[in-house]
Amino acid sequence: MIGIIGGTGLMGKQLCRHLSQQPELPLRIASRTPSQQQNECVQWSRIDLADGQGLGRFLQDVHQLVHLAWNQQPLVDIGGTWRLAYRAAQYQVQHLLYLSPAQPDLPFSGNRDNRKEAILLMRQSGVPLSVVESQPSFEALLRYCIQTAALPLWAIPNGKKIAPLPASQIAGSLATLLASGNPGQRVVLKGEEQLSLRQLVSLYRRKPNATSTAWESFLAGT
Ligand SMILES: NC(=O)c1ccc[n+]([C@@H]2O[C@H](COP(=O)([O-])OP(=O)(O)OC[C@H]3O[C@@H](n4cnc5c(N)ncnc54)[C@H](OP(=O)(O)O)[C@@H]3O)[C@@H](O)[C@H]2O)c1
DSSP: OEEEETTTSHHHHHHHHHHTTOTTSOEEEEESSOOSOOOSSEEEEEOOTTTOTTHHHHHTTOOEEEEOOOSSOHHIIIIIHHHHHHHHHHTTOSEEEEEEESOTTSTTSOOHHHHHHHHHHHHHTTSOEEEEEEOOBHHHHHHHHHHHTTSSSOOOOTTOEEOOBOHHHHHHHHHHHHHHTOOSOEEEEOOSOOEEHHHHHHHHTTOTTOOOHHHHHHHHHO
16 A cells, blocks of 8 residues: 555645556545545545644555655644654554655745755654655746746746756656655656746746747646
8 A cells, every 4th residue: 555645736646646547556645634535546534744643544554655745834844754754664664755855945945954854854763765856847836936926026046947847757756666666765856958947937927038948838738
């Protein structure tokens, strides 16, 4: 059984789509507000990492656990990750897979120290850990652009370059790692085209000097 914390989010949905094509890997998905139907391949549980209630029941028979609920609330990022990792050790989870932002200095990458601490706590739990460090997906960038579009100032550091990639590609790599069942991996993911955040924002606003093919074709398809 594969357990996913954060299975309703942007990356979680993509991962579930990939994994549901492999019915031999049944899923248990956690959400603070599970409303979806149970079926033979997918079970839903109500979990809030803020208190960790129900984690024991959730982790029963889970062999591989995916943590996609980091960078949510500062206290949950550390305390919630600690709860999750230590309960996972108690329930003898054999593989903990964590998706981490690859570039911690971007405005949507979360707190760098919290991320380091979360990884340390997961390692200290003794559950074999794999870390996938990924550049942001196009979808996450678009969400960021939409969220910040109304602000009078953009919280965009000048000159930062990123190499975004499709969310489905990130999820595909996570699914491949899970199918291999091999813990202890470190995988770094990035797209082919290097873009500055300023470039992305101006492309998002459809300014005439748009130059990026990858980002433009992504926006054209949305
Ligand atoms: N998106 C990307 O391109 C990208 C790239 C690199 C790394 N990452 C990392 O991948 C992870 C997922 O990113 P995302 O974009 O999919 O995030 P997202 O869309 O914001 O989804 C967050 C998920 O976390 C769950 N969650 C939030 N607070 C929770 C809590 N207190 N207890 C339990 N679950 C909670 C939410 O579930 P409910 O609301 O249903 O409870 C939701 O499924 C993040 O750690 C992010 O840093 C993402």
